[in-house]
Amino acid sequence: MSSFDLGVEGGTIVTARSRWRANLYVRDGKVALITDDRVAANTTVKASDLLVMPGMIDCHVHFMDPGALEREDFPTGSAAAARSGVTCVIEHSHVSPVRTAGELRDKAAYMRTRSCVDFGLAAHSVAGDVDSAIGAWHAGATFIKAFTCTTHGVQGHTAGDLLRLFMASAATNATCLVHCEDDSMLESAHRALVANGRMDGAVIPEWRDRKAEVVAVTTVAYLAQETGAHIAIAHASNPAVFDAVKPYRAAGADISVESCPQYFVLLEHEVDDRGALLKFAPPARAHGASDLELMWDRFNAGDVDFISSDHAPATIEQKREGSIWDAPFGLPGIDTTFSILADAASRGVITYERLVAGYSERPAKTYGLFPRKGSLAVGSDADFILVDPSREWTVNDDDIVSKAGWSPYSGRTLRGRSVATYIRGFPAAVDGEVVAQPGLGQYLPGPGLSPANRT
Numbered sequence: 001m002s003s004f005d006l007g008v009e010g011g012t013i014v015t016a017r018s019r020w021r022a023n024l025y026v027r028d029g030k031v032a033l034i035t036d037d038r039v040a041a042n043t044t045v046k047a048s049d050l051l052v053m054p055g056m057i058d059c060h061v062h063f064m065d066p067g068a069l070e071r072e073d074f075p076t077g078s079a080a081a082a083r084s085g086v087t088c089v090i091e092h093s094h095v096s097p098v099r100t101a102g103e104l105r106d107k108a109a110y111m112r113t114r115s116c117v118d119f120g121l122a123a124h125s126v127a128g129d130v131d132s133a134i135g136a137w138h139a140g141a142t143f144i145k146a147f148t149c150t151t152h153g154v155q156g157h158t159a160g161d162l163l164r165l166f167m168a169s170a171a172t173n174a175t176c177l178v179h180c181e182d183d184s185m186l187e188s189a190h191r192a193l194v195a196n197g198r199m200d201g202a203v204i205p206e207w208r209d210r211k212a213e214v215v216a217v218t219t220v221a222y223l224a225q226e227t228g229a230h231i232a233i234a235h236a237s238n239p240a241v242f243d244a245v246k247p248y249r250a251a252g253a254d255i256s257v258e259s260c261p262q263y264f265v266l267l268e269h270e271v272d273d274r275g276a277l278l279k280f281a282p283p284a285r286a287h288g289a290s291d292l293e294l295m296w297d298r299f300n301a302g303d304v305d306f307i308s309s310d311h312a313p314a315t316i317e318q319k320r321e322g323s324i325w326d327a328p329f330g331l332p333g334i335d336t337t338f339s340i341l342a343d344a345a346s347r348g349v350i351t352y353e354r355l356v357a358g359y360s361e362r363p364a365k366t367y368g369l370f371p372r373k374g375s376l377a378v379g380s381d382a383d384f385i386l387v388d389p390s391r392e393w394t395v396n397d398d399d400i401v402s403k404a405g406w407s408p409y410s411g412r413t414l415r416g417r418s419v420a421t422y423i424r425g426f427p428a429a430v431d432g433e434v435v436a437q438p439g440l441g442q443y444l445p446g447p448g449l450s451p452a453n454r455t
Helices: 074-084 101-111 130-138 159-172 183-195 203-207 210-227 239-250 270-278 289-301 337-346 352-366
Strands: 006-014 019-027 030-035 043-046 051-054 056-061 086-091 118-121 144-147 175-179 230-233 255-259 384-394 413-423 426-430
Touching: 006 352, 006 384, 051 352, 056 074, 056 337, 056 352, 074 086, 074 337, 074 413, 074 426, 086 413, 101 118, 101 130, 130 144, 130 159, 144 159, 159 175, 159 210, 159 230, 183 203, 183 210, 203 270, 210 230, 210 239, 239 255, 239 289, 289 352, 337 352, 337 384, 337 413
Parallel strands: 006 043, 006 051, 056 086, 086 118, 144 175, 175 230, 230 255
Antiparallel strands: 006 019, 019 030, 051 384, 384 413, 413 426
């Protein structure tokens, strides 16, 4: 009997800092050896002409499970993740938000046989109820989500609410992910647009403009500096956000910045024609190619720490039901986020190393999963993907695994795709087919889990 369960031979290993040709061997679900030599293994996978990357970590997804299973559920959403090259997700649903330790434990128990990929669960902070949020952190939430505006039916936090939450978070080493749009500015714009009878798609960027985002980001950054809390800015949409955060980070504030593919690919004016299909918040900001290039430049410069999909699906029928004001927010993105980044790398816009840093290593470090996840070092979980950097494919609604059944990127031809996904050494997707069954994915409690909750 060989000492290795699996060997991946002849591929080019890519980490956040380097790439080199080597063979990778797995034992008991862990990376056991990386070597130039070939050694015996029970199963061998030939990876010549392929890149071997750590599995991607999508740290901001909404699988709507339980609560709105017609939009997405964990079995389908996690299958889409596996096929796309994502081996771990961090999920929180605003349809049935987790707000307490008990609700987190119940959801974790419910999900144990429903995921094809490993997963963490986040909790929502209820404005004014700091104790419940911190209780959920100690029960194993990966992070605490807070809104500065009332969105998706979730109440927004005032600056005073945020101050109390951040103080408690700093005292317990909790991480908060904050959706930043100023509530009063949104409400004022909303009233004016409704009064004028506006029902067109262009109301979205006018309602939720960049000034409202920057005002909220500035408040959050200042409070992060004052309290010492670890804060992540969710879905930063444009360079003004990065500039608002920069002086606080330079002064020592513990702030990470997340962004999403829609801000690197989609243009603001597209919502004029596509309407509710491109209703998401914050909306796309880029006015043209130069704005998109600037976003990629900022990603390369480190102003963006990590990428997530912010996968928040709804079907086309749900998006088109009612007026622009009634349609649900959000985009499906778990099927395509990795490939959009891989396409950028194939064109030399970013490097493959930067891809790994931004969609694997840095999310793992931010949310306490590293080095078990986000790494291909010996001893890390054997979560890895095989990537064909030259494979061209066209995004097609019929090829989407997510229950949404459509993609905002349909019709785009991309170069680079994950052709195999392994989770702890087990195949999860091979040649475009999901082979993992729900239940392969393991629940990963967050770093704040207290001894009393380790059951």
